[in-house]
Amino acid sequence: MVAVAAVGALFVLLPLAAMATRVDWANFLALVTSESSVAALLLSLRTSVAATALCVVLGVPMALVLARTTFWGQRLVRTLVLLPLVLPPVIGGIALLAAFGRQGLLGHTLELLGIRIAFSTTAVVLAQTFVALPFLVLSLEGALRVAGTRYEAVAATLGARPTTVLRRITLPLVLPALLSGAVLSFARALGEFGATLTFAGSLQGVTRTLPLEIYLQRETDPNAAVALSLVLLVVSVAVVALTLRTVPGPAGAP
């Protein structure tokens, strides 16, 4: 069994290592510190943080409602909410355009309100949130179901109002899942490409995130693309590792 696990791990690690061997180390620094690369990296970090925040704000209530209430059509809503996981991102971008674009469902309304989403950094954040939200909802809802409602019930009999129960019992209990869900969301937002391209466009410093920059560099300079990929990879690893460091495993484990 350990052998199979090792094969599985190798299957993932080997390509990553292979890619690292492709990096043109001599010019690495020059490649990754070019103006366009830095702009893309900074934009990516900024938008991913915003998208993660949005995921937490929207996703925590969604997970709570899905895990703690029952309503008609819940299973359908749950499935639909998870769909962006499945959708090829480009399709996600088309869908976002159909909803929030100038000629989309809400386009006219937004225009009247003076809100222009297309070609703005907001669009990037929305695209990233759209694809990353299911990650947060999924991890959190699972954790909430597994944690069960027994501790919450005890807290209620001790006189805690629902908001107190949420703040002092529910959230602390699922904190590891919330954190790992947020990390996943951040990571997914950081790697988001197709929906951003379709929905937000690609302008340096405004909408061209790191994955888009990588794609562009690939056209003319595959070395630069590989180098940038490595940067993206290292940033992701750093975020994932740092966050997991602070999580000591599931709370209450024996």
Next chain:
Amino acid sequence: MVAVAAVGALFVLLPLAAMATRVDWANFLALVTSESSVAALLLSLRTSVAATALCVVLGVPMALVLARTTFWGQRLVRTLVLLPLVLPPVIGGIALLAAFGRQGLLGHTLELLGIRIAFSTTAVVLAQTFVALPFLVLSLEGALRVAGTRYEAVAATLGARPTTVLRRITLPLVLPALLSGAVLSFARALGEFGATLTFAGSLQGVTRTLPLEIYLQRETDPNAAVALSLVLLVVSVAVVALTLRTVPGPAGAP
């Protein structure tokens, strides 16, 4: 809180609904039953099933090893194994080529063995497995940690060998997580685009999966692309919903 959850759900559902309004229903059937569409759908289903099977075979041992053992460098391995979640798929494709391509790390070895992976249906399956594996490992490892080892310990004192414990206690206990992990993997494999294109190419009936077909149609026939997206969406919803129907929630929930 319910209001925020509704906003979150709307944010995901609205684009999907908006896209559905874009479908050219008059020609829907003709669009989705064209030879190339059907070929792509069948290929997608076949490869996604294979990739899901591979994910289960590799991912279950990986999750078990990560959740039930401790070894030096575990956190690093864990982070790296989850990286494909983060990586823009195109980069994943580059990495796979770097490992298994003709000029890749293992290229020469594989060539000597007469194995050609890149640009074959096998490559599609590998690309899909590469991006989908972390989903399975992640859900399963989390569930294993939450389930804890107490039931396994009891089973061992009742004389059950480790394999028996695994088969009769551990796996049944985390079955919901395993199933939902498998569904997620399947869904992710079904939607996989970037890595497939780079690593496997886009040859009708061999490597051109549904997302690739959609992407291609988008260049020439956006109506067909939207119609096909809807097919992909419906298939995913069906799979997710069907599987979740058989799972009554976490085993042992009160």
Next chain:
Amino acid sequence: PAVTGTSTNTSPPLSGSITVFAAASLTGTFTELAKRFEAKHPGTTVNLSFAGSSELVTQLTAGAPADVFASADARNMARLTAAGLVDGEPVDFATNTLEIVVPPANPASIATLADLARPGVKTVICQAKVPCGSATVAVEKAAGVTITPVSEELSVTDVLGKVTSGEADAGLVYVTDVKGAGARVKGIPFSESGTAVNTYPIAALTASARPAVSAAFVRFVVGAIGRSVLAAAGFGAP
């Protein structure tokens, strides 16, 4: 190009399947051409793989098995030639020029290239590093216009997509793209387009297992039927 008539009579009948890697902008025409080729040479099969030209070159250099490569620009064909994968000399078989594309209603009232640079007009163009982007730079230079786009897309399809979806007021794409999009957009020709003519070369590949079929397909594309199909899609003659 004048030998098409005789070769079919003298050579043994062609058979077997070949794989053609073609630029994404050729999806419609090459699907049609493959069908016609198969009809003309029963026993042959043409498998098609479409993607961006540079994507295809990456795949080919990574060992993708293919017999024929049709590129959307000379630069990518040159990359492949440099890699030693091209059999003989590539042949140019089509050209393409830029055209302004606007939504059918033309909301920003675009008439000339200079209108694209008007403040308030949402224009999308290709980024300079991709083929359509270098053509854009060339026409801008020729017309003495500096466009400030709201987005520099990574492919011409994305430019077209922004216009068809109505997000952008105007874009610069190839004539063939405008034609392919039919009634969903309106094309506006402009005089400076001639300064950036994009040439499409095609070549058989050294790795081909069926050189005869590959060569025949190249000839077919370059020949009369190929010409007419390509012309119908808006491509110019080389």
Next chain:
Amino acid sequence: MTLAFSASLAARGFDVTLDVARGETVAILGPNGAGKSTALEIIAGLLRPDSGHAEWDGTALFRLDGGPRGAWLPPHRRGVSLLAQDALLFPHLSALDNVAFGPRSAGVGTDAARATARTWLAEVEASDLAAVRPGRLSGGQAQRVAIARALAADPNLLLLDEPLAALDAAVAPTIRRMLRRVLEGRTAIVVTHEVLDALTLADRVVVMNRGVVVETGQTREVLERPRHPFTAELAGLNLVLGTRTAGGMAADWGELVAPAASIVRGAAVAAAIRPSAIEVSLEPLPGRDNSVPVTVIDLEPRGDSIRVRADSLSADVSPGRAAALDLAPGDRVFFGFDGEDVSLYGSERPSTLR
């Protein structure tokens, strides 16, 4: 009457009416699966009955009688604190913060709440565990902290589900004493399997079986004059059910001589006989009012004595006597006792169970 409760839940075969007066402590006794925990969970608001209603001091806790004035008060607004059968300490909080949770929820500041918590931890002799996380507590230690937590919430109505079950012999009396002091003047319901708990803590007992109340009354009264076999077993008494005859009563297995009592002939009566009042002999005992032939089922050594369990009755004999008799399961012996050792009373359940 402060708590007026009546509820039924078909899925668990539960149908109970129960009243508790202000300041009264009621003990619920009953076999496993009788529905004791279910009753507490419904009162606390953790479980919703199919129908019924409950009122606390004039406020409806719930009213699910299908009428127009339906009501359901959420658990946190009931002022009811439940100590569940398993301790369920919050795993992410220290023992101290677990106990401080109730006061904090009531709006008390952190420091004050912790001070209160410390007092209660001291009451359950768990001061040294204040900083420990629940994962590192032994079973009994966790139970003590859970008791402190329930008490610290200072509820109007306190529900305790087997509070002393996991406690050791040394600490149980201390905590029982503490509970007695704390419950003084409070309204509480205590589920227990221990007669001692009922005797020390409760003003009144309610005996449940299979989801319904089978006996109720003042603790002493119920335990001295049990009408249900379970209650008799719990009280350590032999219970014989039958009908009143001239000389005593008629049981299944024959006539029983009992003292005169003002119960009409033919009435259903119950007789309670203490096992220690019964003499065991290999021969019939003509000198005794009653000499019942029985078959020994089992011998159970107890502290000072050995309990001889037979098919119909049980008797306590001294270890010396047991050795002399050389009893073994299956032996046929005679149990002898006098009429005056038999406590005879009507076995009709009071028509309205309070």
Next chain:
Amino acid sequence: MTLAFSASLAARGFDVTLDVARGETVAILGPNGAGKSTALEIIAGLLRPDSGHAEWDGTALFRLDGGPRGAWLPPHRRGVSLLAQDALLFPHLSALDNVAFGPRSAGVGTDAARATARTWLAEVEASDLAAVRPGRLSGGQAQRVAIARALAADPNLLLLDEPLAALDAAVAPTIRRMLRRVLEGRTAIVVTHEVLDALTLADRVVVMNRGVVVETGQTREVLERPRHPFTAELAGLNLVLGTRTAGGMAADWGELVAPAASIVRGAAVAAAIRPSAIEVSLEPLPGRDNSVPVTVIDLEPRGDSIRVRADSLSADVSPGRAAALDLAPGDRVFFGFDGEDVSLYGSERPSTLR
């Protein structure tokens, strides 16, 4: 000697040596947190001690003495079955399949294993629960199924952690009797808080406190002549520690008249006095050998009597006498008893604890 066990675990302050002979049942008694569960977990292989070794019938269960012949037998190869303090029934299996799990793991076919399981469920009076999932069992029902599961595994060594704690008064005697029958001839260790369990089930008791063994010996011997306050509390006896004097012994609070016993003067001695042997009076009791002035701490009603707990001793008085005395905590009274009621014995712990 079948089980020879010796282990220490610093994190829990645990350091215990314990031997169990083949066919012997040993009861472990001790206050909460004494390390009873810890001992069982180490023997079962669920917890790894820092150091120590254990042998079962010549096979090493573990040997962690740092020597070259280190060993660690995994739990499933130990032939040891543990009934943990919480039932831990597998939530995805029915009660029947939970019980059948042991036999199935031993390689028995499904039908045969189920048949065995049915037998054991009947033994714990839970036949009607066979098809029920653990989530729907009451606390005591789950405990019974867990007992059946542990027994059905037919282990060489059976470890039971408070097996009867959650059981009701009606079923507890039946299951205690069943356990007694089953444990006959088996090797077992039972953790309990009940003297009755120790008396009925165990050949020998081990008393633990704070991670170490403080007393051990034949059950009766230990419970009748306790040397540790916890044991005395458990056995319901007053324990007085002191030194032997000519007339009896010298305790903290004065001289105690006790019967002559062959213990040299100055030796450390213990005296056990049954609470029921003590008379309570408001005046000194010159007629008694001993008349000890005490302060009443608490009054605890028991079945037939009331226990008067005082600072140094406890006494049992009849309810009538208690009413006559009108006692209340804080009252100063006299406890009187004769020398012959005092059981005097050396309080030195045997130098080697078996």
